[in-house]
Structure formats: C-alpha cells, structure tokens
Amino acid sequence: MTLTATRTRWLRDNGVYLAVAALLLFNVLFTTNFLTVGNFRTQLVQAAPVLIVALGMALVIGTEGVDLSVGAVMALAAALIPLYLGYGPLPAVLVALAVGLVAGAFNGFLVARVGIQPIVATLALLVAGRGLALVIADGQLVQLHDPAFLALGTGDAFGLPISVLVAGVLAIAVAGLVNRTTFGRQLVAVGGNRRAAHLAGLPVGRVLVGVYAICGVLAAVAGVLATARLGASDPADTGLLMELSAITAVVVGGTPLTGGRVRVLGTVMGVVLMQLVRATLIKHNLPDSIAQMIQAAIIVAAVYVARERR
Numbered sequence: 001m002t003l004t005a006t007r008t009r010w011l012r013d014n015g016v017y018l019a020v021a022a023l024l025l026f027n028v029l030f031t032t033n034f035l036t037v038g039n040f041r042t043q044l045v046q047a048a049p050v051l052i053v054a055l056g057m058a059l060v061i062g063t064e065g066v067d068l069s070v071g072a073v074m075a076l077a078a079a080l081i082p083l084y085l086g087y088g089p090l091p092a093v094l095v096a097l098a099v100g101l102v103a104g105a106f107n108g109f110l111v112a113r114v115g116i117q118p119i120v121a122t123l124a125l126l127v128a129g130r131g132l133a134l135v136i137a138d139g140q141l142v143q144l145h146d147p148a149f150l151a152l153g154t155g156d157a158f159g160l161p162i163s164v165l166v167a168g169v170l171a172i173a174v175a176g177l178v179n180r181t182t183f184g185r186q187l188v189a190v191g192g193n194r195r196a197a198h199l200a201g202l203p204v205g206r207v208l209v210g211v212y213a214i215c216g217v218l219a220a221v222a223g224v225l226a227t228a229r230l231g232a233s234d235p236a237d238t239g240l241l242m243e244l245s246a247i248t249a250v251v252v253g254g255t256p257l258t259g260g261r262v263r264v265l266g267t268v269m270g271v272v273l274m275q276l277v278r279a280t281l282i283k284h285n286l287p288d289s290i291a292q293m294i295q296a297a298i299i300v301a302a303v304y305v306a307r308e309r310r
Contacts, residue, residue: 023277031280046275048163049163050245052166054246055171056218057246058253059174063208064194065118067107067212067215067216069129069243071238073220074220075235077227078133080096092149097221143232144227149228152225154228184262191261245274249270249273251303252274252298253271
C-alpha cells in the first residue's frame, strides 16, 4: 500500500472525529453560551431522530443499497398516531412501528425477490408513502394532548431526554447486531459481494428483507419521537428530507456506498458533525441555506475520500 493510499484510508476512517473535535474547539472559543447544559440538551434532542434513521440507513448502505423512503415512513407513523391514540399511547406506538416494519419489508421484497434496484424501489415508497400519509391525515395538522405520549418527546429519564436515551440504546443495539451476531456478519458479506455470498449458501434474500425491515422500524421510531416532540401529527413536514440527512451522516461517518462495511460509531459522529455544523451557522447568524450548501460540500468531500482505489 502506497503512502498516499495509507493517508487516504486513515483520513477516511478518522476524518469525522477530527472534524467534530475542530468544530467543538471553534465553538468553545467563539460561540457565546456554547458550554451550557441547555445548549447541549437542545443539540442532542435535535440530533436524536436523525441518528435513529441514520442507524437503519447505515445497515442498508452496508448491503450496497439505499433507502429513500425513510422520511415517508416517518410521515406515515405520524399520520397513524392520532387514529389510535384514543386506545392509549402503547397501541398507537405499536401500530406506527408495525407500519414501519411492513413498509421496510416491502422495500426489501422488491430489492431481494423482484430484483428492483434499491434507489428505484424505495423512491416509489418515498412518493407514495407521504401521499398516503397526507390522505390518512386529510392533509391536516392534528394537535395531540396525551401526556404519556408527549413525554416521549419532551420528558426525561435518568436525567436525560427520553429521545436521546432511545437513540443511545438503539445505537448500542445496532452496533451489537453488526459486530456480534451472525446476521451482522451475513449483512457485511452480502454487501461485500452479493453473488459470492449467494454461492456460499448465505440467505441473501432474508438478509436483505431483514435489513430493510429494520430500517423501516427505526424510521417509524424516529417518526414517533418527532411527533411527540412537536406535540402534533404533521405528515406534510415530519421526516421531510430526512433521507438526505441520514445518508450524509452515514457517508461522512465512513461507511462506503459500495457496501461491505458498517461503521456505527462513525455514523453517530457523522450525525453529531452535521448537527454541529447547522447549530454553529445558526448561532453565528448565517442562513439555513448556507448550512445546506456546506452539507452538500461535506457529502462530496466524504464520497471523494471514501472512493475505492484500485
């Protein structure tokens, strides 16, 4: 391996940590009231739904796929909650998660069994899913008043916001799934070389359906938490452009788009980096459009660094 290739690989594996450290240092020195409990709490709460979706996206990208429907699944979850909240928070949440499971499994079926390219299969649900959510909600924002449900978005447990705790537990669970289970090893093998995995006797179809199903459930969890935090069901806005935020975090975190590898900690740091970028620009009175352009530049840089070298 040449010196240049070694440096590129090191940068690909560790660049996100350096970027987060540099941005934290900048904010400590130049951003007023950055080192406050209230600020850190706000940043973590805002990042939690993105992290949950990004964890599922990392699994899908690890199989050399992509799921563009995660935002639409969040909207579907948000639309269904008011219909079942009268039976209690638990049934409403379970219905939302079930819809995420079905939507994700359907995506996986199209990819694994029908042979449709992931970007096409999930693009269809991106359009149809949000449209269905708007039909279910009759295009209206519905205020929610159940205290137990709203606590999911605004309450604390063990001194931390519930949404942050949920995101942390799910990150640990996904890391364990990837690194400690047979399914995780099969996932990486399928992403590395699907044909070789099939010839080796691995259940490629089941793995793909399972991965997309997990991604759908995680998107539904994010939709539930986002709805609880907002205190209203708003399918028109819930999860909007979430797929781009999730893909950005995964790629910046070092998971290659070519599959065969899943970096869970890198994904977590990718979410932290993108949240810090946006928060820093806002605190320094720069418009959100600038944040979007910087986000695009970061994506291009991350893909360039992570590109395969022959």
